[in-house]
Amino acid sequence: MSKLYSGAEIVFKCLEDQNVEFIFGYPGGAVLPIYDELKNFNSVKHILVRHEQGAGHAAEGYARSSGKPGVLLVTSGPGATNAVTALTDAYMDSVPLVCISGQVPTHLIGTDAFQECDTTGITRPCTKHNWLVKDVKDLEKIIHKAFEVATTGRPGPVLVDIPKDVQFQKTSYTKFKKQKSLNGKVNNKFSQKDIDELIKLMSKASKPIFYTGGGVINSGPKASELLRELVNTTGFPITSTLQGLGSYPGEDSQFLGMLGMHGSYEANNAMHDCDLMINIGARFDDRITGKIDEFSPKSKKVHIDIDPSSINKNVKVDLPIVGDVSEVITSTIKTIKKVKPNFAKSNKQQISKWWQQIQKWRSINSFDFVNSTETIKPQYAVQRLYELTKNKDTYITTEVGQHQMWAAQHYKFDKPNRWMTSGGLGTMGYGLPAAVGVQVAHPNKLVIDIAGEASVLMTMQEMSTAVQYSLPIKIFILNNEYMGMVRQWQELLHDKNYSESYTAALPDFVKLAEAYGCVGIRAETPGELDDKIIEMINTDRPVIFDCRVDKQENCFPMIPSGKPHNQMLLGPKDQKENKITGKGKTLV
Amino acid sequence: MVKAKSAYSIPGKQGKLDTHIIVVWVDNEAGVLARVVGLFSGRGYNIESLAVAEIDPKLNISRITIVTTGTPQVIEQIKLQLKKLVPVHKVADFKREDKKVIFKEMALFKIVGNQSKKDKALKACKKYNAIILDKSNKSYVIQITALRREIDLMSKNLKKFGLVSVSRTGAVAMTRGAEIFK
Numbered sequence: 001m002s003k004l005y006s007g008a009e010i011v012f013k014c015l016e017d018q019n020v021e022f023i024f025g026y027p028g029g030a031v032l033p034i035y036d037e038l039k040n041f042n043s044v045k046h047i048l049v050r051h052e053q054g055a056g057h058a059a060e061g062y063a064r065s066s067g068k069p070g071v072l073l074v075t076s077g078p079g080a081t082n083a084v085t086a087l088t089d090a091y092m093d094s095v096p097l098v099c100i101s102g103q104v105p106t107h108l109i110g111t112d113a114f115q116e117c118d119t120t121g122i123t124r125p126c127t128k129h130n131w132l133v134k135d136v137k138d139l140e141k142i143i144h145k146a147f148e149v150a151t152t153g154r155p156g157p158v159l160v161d162i163p164k165d166v167q168f169q170k171t172s173y174t175k176f177k178k179q180k181s182l183n184g185k186v187n188n189k190f191s192q193k194d195i196d197e198l199i200k201l202m203s204k205a206s207k208p209i210f211y212t213g214g215g216v217i218n219s220g221p222k223a224s225e226l227l228r229e230l231v232n233t234t235g236f237p238i239t240s241t242l243q244g245l246g247s248y249p250g251e252d253s254q255f256l257g258m259l260g261m262h263g264s265y266e267a268n269n270a271m272h273d274c275d276l277m278i279n280i281g282a283r284f285d286d287r288i289t290g291k292i293d294e295f296s297p298k299s300k301k302v303h304i305d306i307d308p309s310s311i312n313k314n315v316k317v318d319l320p321i322v323g324d325v326s327e328v329i330t331s332t333i334k335t336i337k338k339v340k341p342n343f344a345k346s347n348k349q350q351i352s353k354w355w356q357q358i359q360k361w362r363s364i365n366s367f368d369f370v371n372s373t374e375t376i377k378p379q380y381a382v383q384r385l386y387e388l389t390k391n392k393d394t395y396i397t398t399e400v401g402q403h404q405m406w407a408a409q410h411y412k413f414d415k416p417n418r419w420m421t422s423g424g425l426g427t428m429g430y431g432l433p434a435a436v437g438v439q440v441a442h443p444n445k446l447v448i449d450i451a452g453e454a455s456v457l458m459t460m461q462e463m464s465t466a467v468q469y470s471l472p473i474k475i476f477i478l479n480n481e482y483m484g485m486v487r488q489w490q491e492l493l494h495d496k497n498y499s500e501s502y503t504a505a506l507p508d509f510v511k512l513a514e515a516y517g518c519v520g521i522r523a524e525t526p527g528e529l530d531d532k533i534i535e536m537i538n539t540d541r542p543v544i545f546d547c548r549v550d551k552q553e554n555c556f557p558m559i560p561s562g563k564p565h566n567q568m569l570l571g572p573k574d575q576k577e578n579k580i581t582g583k584g585k586t587l588v
Numbered sequence: 589m590v591k592a593k594s595a596y597s598i599p600g601k602q603g604k605l606d607t608h609i610i611v612v613w614v615d616n617e618a619g620v621l622a623r624v625v626g627l628f629s630g631r632g633y634n635i636e637s638l639a640v641a642e643i644d645p646k647l648n649i650s651r652i653t654i655v656t657t658g659t660p661q662v663i664e665q666i667k668l669q670l671k672k673l674v675p676v677h678k679v680a681d682f683k684r685e686d687k688k689v690i691f692k693e694m695a696l697f698k699i700v701g702n703q704s705k706k707d708k709a710l711k712a713c714k715k716y717n718a719i720i721l722d723k724s725n726k727s728y729v730i731q732i733t734a735l736r737r738e739i740d741l742m743s744k745n746l747k748k749f750g751l752v753s754v755s756r757t758g759a760v761a762m763t764r765g766a767e768i769f770k
Contacts, residue, residue: 120619121619121622124619124622124623124626125626125630128672128674129673129674132618132619149674307672308668308671309665309668309669309671309672311668312661312664312665313665316661
């Protein structure tokens, strides 16, 4: 008879078979048997966080920077509910996570036992799938299935809830073999006809644009390489969503910058006026489209996506192509080479006027700002950070708000998986724990969280995690003492009634850093900024960098509420009076 | 320039609402109905009626029949979102008007009154496959199977004959002829 293993052992056997190196977690009563086994499985290293939300975001940072699924281990009740924000965040941004949660023993389920909650009920809408394991014999199958669901198709979070008695029960374990036939939820059904149609549209277009998103990154590093080849082959302009940054080099001349609410003038105008829009792995989010009725009215739209339910959800498209980005681009390039070997040349004339128009928009220089010699402008701080770190293969995470948009505008990425930000859910407090996860995956790389002082305080406790595991993350806080984006909206939309958006009694971040046992650096003038940033980079320990920036600065350009897509609000240099009136005020 | 009212949150042009019957084959496991129903409520879709039962105990398959209304775009989304659920095997969709499909609902009526009223009630139900399930001196329990609107009508008309209680199911559906749902 084969050896019998406890449920807790099976958890680790499965993690080993899935080649999991790190799990992020926090112990508690209902997962103690699993924690008890940790010592017997050396290939799995546990990172002890300070809050389960931190475990989730760290696992997200790990997953997004490494391309592997992130794993977290939490206890029942509050452990599971604390992880819900991170699971929802991962669901919105398509990050593969496997969350293993403890549950009260099966005979206590439903009795309102201590630290009991309906974990599978609570997490049902924020996971791709979840399981309550009632029999240890199912455990192995379920965990492997969980990894499969999380990582295939459009990736996302899953949860496996394991009652404590199941963790003690014993059963046999059969070594896992990766199955070739998948769960039938993977869609890669595009045909050559679709590709031919796409190429027909491409060769007819005189005002084309590529609009790419996080799907390119999720499709793996190869997809980014293929995208570059496709863009070079066609000579078309390309813009990217917030999540797609890095899939195409940020400094390339064909790149128009990020699009959307705080995207570049040229990208948004090109999206509005184009006659062919090729969406690759993006999802027509409302921050991109603005008012749907007036979104890119004259264009034929192509949508390449692995998730069929993304197609025609927000915007009706003319040519849907359901498939994995790298496979679709591979066939597209192959077909172009066969049918039109000198596509770029033959097409150059046809789209030259389009490029002239784009250059005109570009000359507006919409990310520009009025710099100062007295106060540090936040945009300037990000620019300097970029200039001083761009040759170091730096990984950037962010929190949510103005600093996030400035980071997206002014920090240029030329590789995928270097940019981790909470786009869909917009979770303040994401960046610090995400940086922990990124640093775990890449111990020798420079990892910086471009943060706001309000966001970062939401998960500040994870500095303790960084110190415990000697993870030299850099928390670069653009400190304006306001919830900047809230303040900006109040200024523009609520008659400057700054209701509760100012944080009085902020901590002294330098002293806070010291209290955590890391290094605190403060910069207050533009003159000292470079030296301080260099000092931060050269510190081989976790750093909290308190960058005191202009308190009044707003994030421009902006598509304000009440305006169609092609009428952006530009920065203070823009003379046009663009007031938001009436109904627009009530809307987000 | 046309003054746009808003860039966000303004619903686009509302298309015509159609009534559809969505049939879903799922693994009969704990929580599966909650997944399906949660998808509808979470995304703001409508459920007019719902019928669910296991149809294959060997393969553990349940069949869920949902009557819903929505624009063509919403109906398309419902189908695609349902197909993404892990325990869902297949999804079929029919318009209410579809002549190739039979839709039936069942209703139980409790009639309380004298013999004449009870007889009149029974007579009114005759064309809907009426069956008397229970009778006493003062009451009948009558079962009918019919379309939704017919049952609606009957529940209204039977009031005058002493209808005191109605219990009814959601619609179930089956294709006519030798064909089966794909």
